[in-house]
Amino acid sequence: MSHPTAWPALTGIAYGGDYNPEQWPRDVWREDVRRMREAGVSLVSIGIFSWALIERSEGEFDFGWLDEVIGLLHENGVSVDLGTPTASPPAWFFAAHPEARVIARDGTVMGFGSRGMASHSSPAYREAIVRIATALAERYGDHPAVVLWHVHNEYGVPVGEDYSPASVGAFREWLKDRYGSLDALNAAWGTAFWGQRYAEWAHIGAPAAAPSVVNPAQRLDFHRFTDHQLRACFVAERDAIRAHAAQPITTNFMANQSWTTDLWAWGREVDVVSDDHYLWAADEDAHIGLAIAADLSRSVGGGRPWILMEHSTSAVNWQPRNIAKRPGEMARNSLSHVARGADAVLFFQWRAARSGAEKFHSAMLPHAGTDSRVWREVVGLGDALGRLGDLRGTEVEADVAILWDFESFWAQDLEWRPTDDLSHQERVRAFYERLWRDGITADFALPGHDLSRYRLVIAPAQYLLTAADAESLTRYVAGGGTLVVSYFSAVVDENDAVHPGGFLSPLREALGVDVEEHLPLRAGAAASVTWRDGASLRAGHWQEALRLHGAEVVGSYADGPGVETAHRAAITRSRLGAGTGWYVSTRLDADGLRTVMADVYADAGLTPAATPEGLEVVRRRSAERSFVIAVNHRDEDAELAATGHELLTGVDADGTFSVPAGGVAVIEIGTTSGGDR
């Protein structure tokens, strides 16, 4: 089951980070490579913001300094992930092509001096990115140091949407492709509402600022279009590189941190998934958000190992309060990513920048230099990863799938939903966190995927669900699966139009219930549920009036408007064929969700892990070998049941292993230090 490592031609877990030698004089370059060797760095990403230094004016290239840097790295055994610098065109580009600037929704023209300024629909920009990508690939396509291509940077961040004339024109063409006829577009967008019918293609614009809410189907299509344009730029660069280079090509995603790109589609275009992940500092359990990002990165890549392209050694610089990582936290974060399928641990960035917008972002080599906690931990992590080479190429296995559908999220986030308290992120996190605390590893999936290999599928926020996808989920249940659907799901179709049969009607067969009316609550109102054993579960923000079509009521509203509905039904369970469909119509708190999920697990034949809460345990395996990675987020040591060889300490575990407070253990199951496996 181990994957061929088509991607970076390296052994073991790759280690390193973004490297920006153009910010430093040459004597610092020499110190850099010496320190990279000291830290065990094997891979650095370069050139990501170097356009102005490579193409000094249009068509005039200067590769000298880049040749020198790559040569120096190569001599020192550090491989190169070579970036295309297209996230930040040079000043001369915008001076020559002012029409290529992004225009914001309110008409503000986005100026130079930051990054991400170019319209992805601009012909001039499209031409320029192919030119620079081609030039780089021609020169470095067969350089032995270059093992990977890094196209652009974080597509969709800081801006994706563009209301420039070029974008509007491209949007019309995209709509012609999608709909074929104006009648089809008018039907899909429901333009009979508010008198918006289009009689000419030329009359259609981007959904710019307007006196009131703009057509939601138009806005949803503009999300799709924006994603398409970004991806078209990636594909153009990728193909330009491929014409001259054989190395794998990637671009860095921002899974669980940006929602502007449909990573399922992007996952099909890259040779290997790579991801940037930064802790959300206000969240004291930010490592759970990290786990979501890692599982999502793995899932959009079809389960194959992936590259953690960027994370931070300590604080970032762009949050309201940028909390430094505590001692040991960087290593725990890194190994959580590895546990969930990363075969590379890279940072932004190698050396802290003295100037610019991100000077307060931490780095492997901080402003404080090598006499620092951060540097010592960086060296220690390099050493630890060196002991984990055998993990490379192994797979993470999961019995549960959580639905994660960008189109649905885009649609749900449009204006004028029933209450501001709806949040797909909140519910995905709530269900994921329940699994995380129960020691159950999950994949993410689309509703249209083949889900039959999962014991349990959870739909925390599937607001948009097409009829075809609803059929897919229904087949999953009928085939013996356990499905849990949370409220405000299956509300609209692909055009953000309410399903003809009403809310939830596409899943009526699978769940035995549908929704008569949404019952959002006033701020602070309680909405408790009486569970079938009489226990009271706390909930809030949302209730629904349910109509039963065969489901049994397992939880009933004890207060809130749901009390006045026909059956007081809050949580239902229904059998279909060999499977079970659960529906949860309110926002349960963590304890309430624990109660419900315990019964769901029983239906699905799942058993929560017996590990102490806060000890994160994930398994990776190949056809022959099996590893347990245990990350202890607790302030005290935790016992792990395992027999085998612990790779970081070299100590054998004989049935149990004590993972130190704040530490990590990686045990190859069934082996001993004798070395026989």
Added chain:
Amino acid sequence: MSHPTAWPALTGIAYGGDYNPEQWPRDVWREDVRRMREAGVSLVSIGIFSWALIERSEGEFDFGWLDEVIGLLHENGVSVDLGTPTASPPAWFFAAHPEARVIARDGTVMGFGSRGMASHSSPAYREAIVRIATALAERYGDHPAVVLWHVHNEYGVPVGEDYSPASVGAFREWLKDRYGSLDALNAAWGTAFWGQRYAEWAHIGAPAAAPSVVNPAQRLDFHRFTDHQLRACFVAERDAIRAHAAQPITTNFMANQSWTTDLWAWGREVDVVSDDHYLWAADEDAHIGLAIAADLSRSVGGGRPWILMEHSTSAVNWQPRNIAKRPGEMARNSLSHVARGADAVLFFQWRAARSGAEKFHSAMLPHAGTDSRVWREVVGLGDALGRLGDLRGTEVEADVAILWDFESFWAQDLEWRPTDDLSHQERVRAFYERLWRDGITADFALPGHDLSRYRLVIAPAQYLLTAADAESLTRYVAGGGTLVVSYFSAVVDENDAVHPGGFLSPLREALGVDVEEHLPLRAGAAASVTWRDGASLRAGHWQEALRLHGAEVVGSYADGPGVETAHRAAITRSRLGAGTGWYVSTRLDADGLRTVMADVYADAGLTPAATPEGLEVVRRRSAERSFVIAVNHRDEDAELAATGHELLTGVDADGTFSVPAGGVAVIEIGTTSGGDR
């Protein structure tokens, strides 16, 4: 006293809603009319957003589908309120006339894709609305189904102000009409302040974004101008229709929900007032806001019956949390409107839209279909209204007037007032709510109205008061009336200039007091008042330093800066001629206001109703007949003292009648089921 029903040529209380058949296929139309009959629907509003479907391109009309719809309704006994679709011009209009788009104060051009996009000062728009209104009137002016014309939709919402060049040019012309000379304008605007003197008409602009606060008199005039332009558009359409049609003509107001139009002026232009009203969901007593809206609708129409053009069967879709109505609430809301003078109960909308920005707005026929609480209540309400036909044309009587002056509200809401805590809405609601809870029905009025028929006049927030209006109020007191004036009143004249004699000076004679200095409080500071009997009344946010000119001090400041003023005077009472003038210089809470108003009632010869709090009781009567409508907002039954025939149940009340919890009773006084009246 019963009014001739010049308006909808229907019998009884009209029932129905907005109907948008263009959103549905023809088989749904046939189901619609069948269901309308089932629900007792007698009147629907159509065509409000149909411009693009009627005028397919400039001057090219397609009436076929509309003929068909009107015919189908007519065959099924449903009358038509025919809309002009001018709130939402077609895409082709803006493609041909991009200069007709509204420009926001900061220069943002408002695009297509929403509604309300057109500049009301645009010559192209003016021409187009007359063309479409004329075409509709020519075609349907003598159609037997059409009983009412519904011009445009909610003027001033979502935008009223427009900073386009056409608007700026029209503003200059409007100013020439208003002032005649630049000297008069410079004087009225006080342009000597901050060096703003105009030497040429052509130099005057709209009060667009500027580095600091813009001239308040200019802004106030721009409010007046905006209102004037909106109304000019209405008049143009109305007159175009009238040239070809005899039916009454209206447009739907948003009383107590939008403050951009001066409904007193609009009330003079429409044949019948109609109003849209939506509960403010965050307010648990939103039915009091409803009562304000209903009383205001009646008042701006001169007391004549009016049309509730839109309300909702359950939740709306545009508030932060859109709370569904509870069982029975829709009927209570509807009958509160009827009690306060509505002779028609219509909803937005008949059938819930699948697509568009308002798909989550409730409807008579919800997404859930007819197997739903909402549908069953809709049918029940149709049945109930069918029993109340005798109310039609009767009048609501009130002994109290509350001043409601849009110009004063516009002026008060300008920037840089003494404290952000000032709110005319808050004070109007506070005094109105006191009356509501005391079972006293009020009209609204302007200070310049003939108020002599009222026992009590309340000025909760008359910041702007002209000298002439002040004289009117003074005459009212001298003539025996009781006047209550709340703080921050009579501060400025019609140009937002402080009265030469200082704050409150125009009412010095009527009240025996004026204001030396405003004393706004810091956030959270207390400002209690000692009442003449020694009781402590809670207050906050605001105090004033008063100078007595004959008034007696009936309440004194016990804390806050008012303590350090000459007389500590907080609340005063003064006699003038046969009348009494009260002044309340601080923001009393509900209990404090109750104490004060009890003594005010005594001065005015008013007696609060003896009904339980939460039982809303209003009377309608004609020359011959008298009705009591009682709406029980309580969770328990309430006893009403009445003798007569209860129309909904057919039961006779013999001195007392038990109104069920959450229910309504309508009793014709003095009649019995024997039928003799």
Added chain:
Amino acid sequence: MSHPTAWPALTGIAYGGDYNPEQWPRDVWREDVRRMREAGVSLVSIGIFSWALIERSEGEFDFGWLDEVIGLLHENGVSVDLGTPTASPPAWFFAAHPEARVIARDGTVMGFGSRGMASHSSPAYREAIVRIATALAERYGDHPAVVLWHVHNEYGVPVGEDYSPASVGAFREWLKDRYGSLDALNAAWGTAFWGQRYAEWAHIGAPAAAPSVVNPAQRLDFHRFTDHQLRACFVAERDAIRAHAAQPITTNFMANQSWTTDLWAWGREVDVVSDDHYLWAADEDAHIGLAIAADLSRSVGGGRPWILMEHSTSAVNWQPRNIAKRPGEMARNSLSHVARGADAVLFFQWRAARSGAEKFHSAMLPHAGTDSRVWREVVGLGDALGRLGDLRGTEVEADVAILWDFESFWAQDLEWRPTDDLSHQERVRAFYERLWRDGITADFALPGHDLSRYRLVIAPAQYLLTAADAESLTRYVAGGGTLVVSYFSAVVDENDAVHPGGFLSPLREALGVDVEEHLPLRAGAAASVTWRDGASLRAGHWQEALRLHGAEVVGSYADGPGVETAHRAAITRSRLGAGTGWYVSTRLDADGLRTVMADVYADAGLTPAATPEGLEVVRRRSAERSFVIAVNHRDEDAELAATGHELLTGVDADGTFSVPAGGVAVIEIGTTSGGDR
């Protein structure tokens, strides 16, 4: 030590305010001068917003009314501070020069109708201001009533930054002057970051709206440029006046209320400093902010007496809640300013305006007229100031300097700093308030100033510190000074680039410590410190990981991330040569700061005053005479130790003097009523 009073040719403390006769008819003028005499007014500022009335159209002047006003004032013994009206060009100017309008960062064009609308880089504006200033100086340069020139009004307020094409062009020229070469600019701005290298001067723009954070060095330079452009306008007007007039020339600053102008540079350009100060009403101790402003005004003028050009008799009109002053507060405020070096007490404004944006701003003659508390206090203050003429020209002495560096503040306020909780204002106020409560008077200073005459120098927020300035501070310590540095200091150089040696490294020698890592805290987290005597000091928001280089640890982190650092060091003390360097790495609360500063005072040889808290005591002296001014902010009388003649009451103090609650005393030390000094 008494200064030559080159400035207003008046005797005693000047008294008066802004006077806007153009807002009133001539009969009011006559009342005005009569009332001015009644109140003891000696100086009024006129013409500040009169451009449109003086230059009726381009080049056409009308001085008639101004001649008349100045003549009338002169006849009545009131001197004139003559304004140039350039803060508010006439409407005709913008009609002729629309390109001279300010453009905001997002592209919004700032319109007419307010004030401060003109681009300070516009050639048309530059020409116009010289024309009007010249015309005024030619006409009034030798008028006996005119004793002072008041150029423009509050430069930088309401806007300073301008993104118009004229401004962008001027910015490029300014950059050429500053950097000489593009290589130098690229290095200073660190344009290698995010690929921002410039190859042509013409490609450089203002730091307008962009998709993400704009280059911070560019933004810092744009602050410098903006300040430069404003000052260039002042200099142009000043020089135009000087060509025809000999009177001193000033412009009114907004010390401690606006941070857009570098007052140290402005202080060098004016003949006399003048300042506007308004209490921040939400602050119950706003008189401490007043004291900061007064000390800063004195300091930027090199210690010379200055003019309080504007303050308010009671409430202002532009704050969220505009709190009226309490009885006596106006006099306390005025005499606090005098105590700290003001030799003139002027108000905005003489007579309350009936119209315009500031009609609710208090005045010497309020809307309520002369039968008012405010007027009576105005007359009383005029009388009191008349008794204090001997203070004129004396100096305030201070042993402590607090660093106040506008460039550092501009840099710190840029985006993406470690936490939103950083605030230079907060820390300056915290340290200043500690001194204020301890009765210790402070100057403000720049780090590059000669500080050797101060016993103690405090750097509350010196984020930006050049290497040269760090050497200056180090020399100060080595020379025997006591230096206290607060956290987040010495982080970057003049280009907002982190110092090569890391945070605080430029002060490593002076303080014996540097900073390994910033440790901002989550919202609400505690960060207490254990003091060397075991006491617990409360802190919050911020900690740092310190590295000791010779300093002793006098306070250690007891909780928060600092606990996990090498030494837990929170507060350190180090000896260098004859001096001492303190470093405080966390945000202590007021009590914590008291504990630390008590030991700091001991090092510096300072003794806190023994006066009761809330009794503000400041000393002014000349070579021969010495005065104590005591302002009692308490609700009860306070005893002041002093011997001498109290000037307001004429009573002698023999060792002690009781300053009444809310009152003020001014004692000439060592004199008696006998009159011999």
